[in-house]
Amino acid sequence: MEILRKKYILSRAFKLKRFIKKWAAYLYWKCADLADFFYVILRARLFRCLDFCHTVIRFYPKNHRFAKTDFAILSEYWLHPPFSISKRYLQLKLEPDVYQYGETPLRTMEKIAQYAHISKGDCLFELGCGIGRCALWLAYFKECSVVAIEQIPDFVDFSQTLVEKDEFLKEKVSFIKADFLSVDLHRATVVYLYGTKMTDAQIELLILNLRKSPLKTTVITVSYSLNEIIAVSKNYAILKERFLIVKKFEGEFFWGKATVFIQKKL
Numbered sequence: 001m002e003i004l005r006k007k008y009i010l011s012r013a014f015k016l017k018r019f020i021k022k023w024a025a026y027l028y029w030k031c032a033d034l035a036d037f038f039y040v041i042l043r044a045r046l047f048r049c050l051d052f053c054h055t056v057i058r059f060y061p062k063n064h065r066f067a068k069t070d071f072a073i074l075s076e077y078w079l080h081p082p083f084s085i086s087k088r089y090l091q092l093k094l095e096p097d098v099y100q101y102g103e104t105p106l107r108t109m110e111k112i113a114q115y116a117h118i119s120k121g122d123c124l125f126e127l128g129c130g131i132g133r134c135a136l137w138l139a140y141f142k143e144c145s146v147v148a149i150e151q152i153p154d155f156v157d158f159s160q161t162l163v164e165k166d167e168f169l170k171e172k173v174s175f176i177k178a179d180f181l182s183v184d185l186h187r188a189t190v191v192y193l194y195g196t197k198m199t200d201a202q203i204e205l206l207i208l209n210l211r212k213s214p215l216k217t218t219v220i221t222v223s224y225s226l227n228e229i230i231a232v233s234k235n236y237a238i239l240k241e242r243f244l245i246v247k248k249f250e251g252e253f254f255w256g257k258a259t260v261f262i263q264k265k266l
């Protein structure tokens with residue numbers, strides 16, 4: 001009888017130990033996930049503050065018109081973050097992934113412009129320009145013509161009001177509300193695409209669309225090169241375009257680092 005009781009107690013203790021172990025592991029992973037989540041948010045916020053300070057110190061004194069326009073953008077989106085506007089737009093479109101929005105920090109854009117040798121004579125197409133900060137920075141600081149295409153009406157409408165207020169911008173920048181996959185790229189000497197959530201099929205469409213752009217057009221992409229997409233494409237035979245990577249570097253983005261590819265159309 002005594003032995004049976006001991007066996008029973010032992011088996012209960014063993015079950016309890018297993019239960020505690022299982023829950024401890026579960027809680028550990030949940031906490032680790034939460035910690036990761038808050039770390040990423042905190043890092044992004046901190047990086048955003050640093051980028052703001054960098055912009056104010058480095059770019060505002062050099063160009064007061066840019067300072068005024070950039071400040072207007074930051075004020076407009078202070079209470080309505082672009083990320084939420086984009087999320088709402090994608091929810092209405094019933095997109096499965098509504099977390100697609102991101103921005104290129106201006107100091108990363110400065111590096112891109114330097115490595116891609118963007119200059120006054122260029123006509124740059126920004127595919128998916130978001131709130132348009134980069135497009136405006138490029139116009140003010142590189143003095144190139146910019147065609148900025150975006151699908152979210154709220155972003156385009158506000159950017160257009162800014163252009164209307166500045167004679168210099170009126171000449172240099174046009175914001176277009178459209179799907180960038182159907183835009184004519186024949187004038188583009190530089191194309192900038194930060195679209196890390198695009199599907200391979202969409203990128204293939206874009207590559208076909210680039211057929212119309214001049215030879216040696218510079219195409220800048222983030223996270224992947226166009227040749228990588230072509231290499232694994234089922235339509236390899238149709239996609240005759242090839243690109244030469246002239247430079248790649250690790251760019252800082254708000255959510256972490258990503259490789260920026262600067263390639264020339266051959």
Ligand SMILES: C[S@@+](CC[C@H](N)C(=O)[O-])C[C@H]1O[C@@H](n2cnc3c(N)ncnc32)[C@H](O)[C@@H]1O
Pocket residue numbers: 086100101102103104105126127128129130131134149150151152178179180181194195196
């Ligand atoms: C990752 S954000 C990049 C914003 C900006 N280019 C930057 O680097 O700061 C991508 C933007 O592309 C827009 N976009 C995505 N697919 C698009 C499409 N097919 N046509 C037009 N805009 C698109 C999204 O609405 C979003 O604003």
